[in-house]
Amino acid sequence: MNNVFVYCEIEEGVVAEVSQELLTKGRKLADELKCKLEAVVVGHNLKGVEEQIIPYGVDVLHMADDPRLEPYTTLPHTSIVVKLFEMEKPQIALMGATSIGRDLGPRVSSALHSGLTADCTSLEIGEHEDKKLGVKYDNLLYQIRPAFGGNIIATIINPDCRPQMATVREGVMKKEIRDAAYKGKIKQIDVSQFVKPEDFVVEIIERHIEKSKVNIKSASIVVAGGYGMGSRENFNLLYELAEVLGGEVGASRAAVDAGYTTHERQIGQTGVTVRPKLYIACGISGQIQHRAGMEESAQIIAINTDPEAPINAIADYVITGDVAEIIPKMIKYYRKNTK
DSSP: OOOEEEEEOEETTEEOHHHHHHHHHHHHHHHHHTOOEEEEEEESOOTTGGGGTGGGTOSEEEEEEOGGGOSOOHHHHHHHHHHHHHHHOOSEEEEESSHHHHHHHHHHHHHHTOOEEEEESEEEEEEEEETTTTEEEEEEEEEEEEETTTTEEEEEOOSSSSSEEEEEOTTSSOOOOSOTTOOOEEEEOOHHHHOOGGGGSOOOOOOOOOOOSOOOTTOSEEEEEOGGGOSHHHHHHHHHHHHHHTOEEEEOHHHHHTTSSOGGGBBSTTSBOOOOSEEEEESOOOOHHHHTTTTTOSEEEEEESOTTOGGGGTOSEEEESOHHHHHHHHHHHHHHHHO
16 A cells, blocks of 8 residues: 545636645655655646645646546546556545535545545544454554534544545645645546546536635634523624624534524534634633634633633633623724724
């Protein structure tokens, strides 16, 4: 078994952020395993796309360029990735936990009989000993993800089958260029040798894409509320505070489950991961599932009636009191100062 592979998603010539996050993590895994990092990109008009991939530390970039491969369709992309993996025999293969990754990943792993862990929030290299069989495994991929509705953290391993495959959620890993001048090799895939005519039985006639109206991930200021906000009406105060500060509104899972706001605003292991300059946690106790999605914020302000709330342990500033009284005061004084 050989190198670490990352499948890179591309839309209109732009590589998805989650793919670049995985390239960053893949480079670290490859360094630890003392092997190469390889990437796969499948689409059309791919000239120049290597500039968005190789600087992340990619040693080999496999490119399949054909007009029939854009936009993404299941069968040809699956055929190309499966055949490539059969030839190159990667020890680890990573994809984003996106609509494409969730469609492609299971099909590839099924064809290769390799297994797949979906929606991972962390990846590490470690060892495992099967005492029953008396076998010790080294350099396994620890595929870490929330389970049972986020109530526990599961570490999943795949000792015997390769590649070890995982899909990873967007935003949970940092995106860092290794070297803008990094030298990687480009290998062109002969698409005609990798696909069959029947792979193109499905044709996309027209596409309609509606962009998300909520962009918590890129917000520099996030005002987040938890179950401690008490009601949907109280939660509306957060929208007012976020508007004054020029930020976005987020929520804990408990607040979403209580119907205070929509799931697209959920932050944590079962939601999105954010790293804003300022995170204001209002009525959030700070269980580990929520902290995993925001603990890397540059500055954290916690507002809670409980002085022993877990969120206080990672907060830079703690305000102990009733959110229904404190937030209106914050809105008043922020508004006054911004004028």
